[in-house]
Amino acid sequence: xxxxxxxxxxxxxxxxxxxxxxxxxxxxxxxxxxxxxxxxxxxxxxxxxxxxxxxxxxxxxxxxxxxxxxxxxxxxxxxxxxxxxxxxxxxxxxxxxxxxxxxxxxxxxxxxxxxxxxxxxxxxxxxxxxxxxxxxxxxxxxxxxxxxxxxxxxxxxxxxxxxxxxxxxxxxxxxxxxxxxxxxxxxxxxxxxxxxxxxxxxxxxxxxxxxxxxxxxxxxxxxxxxxxxxxxxxxxxxxxxxxxxxxxxxxxxxxxxxxxxxxxxxxxxxxxxxxxxxxxxxxxxxxxxxxxxxxxxxxxxxxxxxxxxxxxxxxxxxxxxxxxxxxxxxxxxxxxxxxxxxxxxxxxxxxxxxxxxxxxxxxxxxxxxxxxxxxxxxxxxxxxxxxxxxxxxxxxxxxxxxxxxxxxxxxxxxxxxxxxxxxxxxxxxxxxxxxxxxxxxxxxxxxxxxxxxxxxxxx
Numbered sequence: 333x334x335x336x337x338x339x340x341x342x343x344x345x346x347x348x349x350x351x352x353x354x355x356x357x358x359x360x361x362x363x364x365x366x367x368x369x370x371x372x373x374x375x376x377x378x379x380x381x382x383x384x385x386x387x388x389x390x391x392x393x394x395x396x397x398x399x400x401x402x403x404x405x406x407x408x409x410x411x412x413x414x415x416x417x418x419x420x421x422x423x424x425x426x427x428x429x430x431x432x433x434x435x436x437x438x439x440x441x442x443x444x445x446x447x448x449x450x451x452x453x454x455x456x457x458x459x460x461x462x463x464x465x466x467x468x469x470x471x472x473x474x475x476x477x478x479x480x481x482x483x484x485x486x487x488x489x490x491x492x493x494x495x496x497x498x499x500x501x502x503x504x505x506x507x508x509x510x511x512x513x514x515x516x517x518x519x520x521x522x523x524x525x526x527x528x529x530x531x532x533x534x535x536x537x538x539x540x541x542x543x544x545x546x547x548x549x550x551x552x553x554x555x556x557x558x559x560x561x562x563x564x565x566x567x568x569x570x571x572x573x574x575x576x577x578x579x580x581x582x583x584x585x586x587x588x589x590x591x592x593x594x595x596x597x598x599x600x601x602x603x604x605x606x607x608x609x610x611x612x613x614x615x616x617x618x619x620x621x622x623x624x625x626x627x628x629x630x631x632x633x634x635x636x637x638x639x640x641x642x643x644x645x646x647x648x649x650x651x652x653x654x655x656x657x658x659x660x661x662x663x664x665x666x667x668x669x670x671x672x673x674x675x676x677x678x679x680x681x682x683x684x685x686x687x688x689x690x691x692x693x694x695x696x697x698x699x700x701x702x703x704x705x706x707x708x709x710x711x712x713x714x715x716x717x718x719x720x721x722x723x724x725x726x727x728x729x730x731x732x733x734x735x736x737x738x739x740x741x742x743x744x745x746x747x748x749x750x751x752x753x754x755x756x757x758x759x760x761x762x763x764x765x766x767x768x769x770x771x772x773x774x775x776x777x778x779x780x781x782x783x784x785x786x787x788x789x790x791x
Contacts, residue, residue: 377757458752548702569739672782692768697775
């Protein structure tokens with residue numbers, strides 16, 4: 333069990349109105365700008381409502397969906413479009429549009445003179461857009477950057493089989509009719525079996541769900557703990573929407589459906605009896621990850637505006653937060669694919685001289701309930717801390733009264749390429765709402781990579 337009493341966990345799970353404000357323990361901490369670069373700020377972050385794949389956005393391409401997030405962002409910040417220096421967007425499932433950032437930029441009617449590039453890094457793709465922008469701004473290359481992220485799984489890139497692709501290339505090079513006929517005579521039925529993209533780690537060939545099952549078993553995270561955490565996420569997300577906390581959502585009118593979408597459609601408030609009756613989704617015999625305690629395939633887009641504090645002042649903008657130090661970590665993708673948050677949290681807090689208790693707002697990406705709880709146990713484990721984190725004592729667990737209080741990817745949804753911007757924006761909005769000072773945002777990704785970033789409320 334986690335190092336919290338059952339009564340406390342029940343209080344957390346059943347609490348639908350977290351108390352505000354939270355008083356920061358870190359009020360005396362000072363970030364050294366000379367060490368960590370310029371004062372870079374998050375001015376605004378927005379997103380489309382997140383939707384179960386194949387529902388709201390089934391007829392929209394990725395660049396169109398990303399365009400909607402960029403347009404919504406520009407409408408909120410209301411600065412001249414020609415002031416944007418650069419655009420970085422990302423998507424985890426790359427398709428025929430190789431540079432979704434540039435196509436979305438043009439579709440959003442930003443000046444064609446604005447250059448853009450796209451990135452991909454699995455579930456932390458949007459995190460990478462933000463940190464790439466931080467690098468550009470710190471280097472002095474650009475001052476104002478739009479970051480975006482998008483995912484749409486309704487039209488995935490499905491390829492011919494490798495055998496068929498080789499045959500078609502050979503046909504292209506064949507110079508005579510007889511040579512082409514000879515090649516055609518080699519076709520066999522298995523040539524016509526397409527290659528459908530799999531959501532799995534390339535190096536290990538394992539799905540994230542399979543890894544989550546093994547991770548939960550390794551850290552003795554029970555099925556009940558996972559189901560309770562899943563219920564918590566959905567309850568908190570529903571509460572956050574009803575109370576108007578999810579101000580990053582920008583309503584979107586879908587013309588072909590004549591539908592105005594203004595909320596995420598994956599949030600489900602259920603009961604323990606219902607979720608405990610579901611069968612395992614990955615390891616059918618021994619697994620504990622189910623549809624209720626795992627994130628679901630999601631479509632959606634996000635965007636945010638990043639610049640120097642000085643530029644924000646010049647433009648008369650009030651930022652939400654400073655983007656402070658960040659870090660990536662990586663470890664064995666076979667046995668520790670989803671443990672990136674534990675590693676990067678330990679290393680980043682040590683780098684800046686902070687403790688877990690100094691953080692007012694925690695935002696962990698929720699790929700699976702088992703993944704979240706395993707990372708928390710790892711952070712609190714003497715054995716794991718000593719042998720893997722190289723710490724003399726455990727890092728310690730976050731206070732759950734500060735942890736993902738507005739729901740997370742389990743309930744809101746997880747468009748692979750868009751989630752990072754959502755959780756950074758949520759952390760900034762929570763700092764303002766909860767009167768905190770420092771937030772820690774972290775996420776895991778394929779390849780065993782984890783990302784963490786510390787943000788500070790803008791005063």
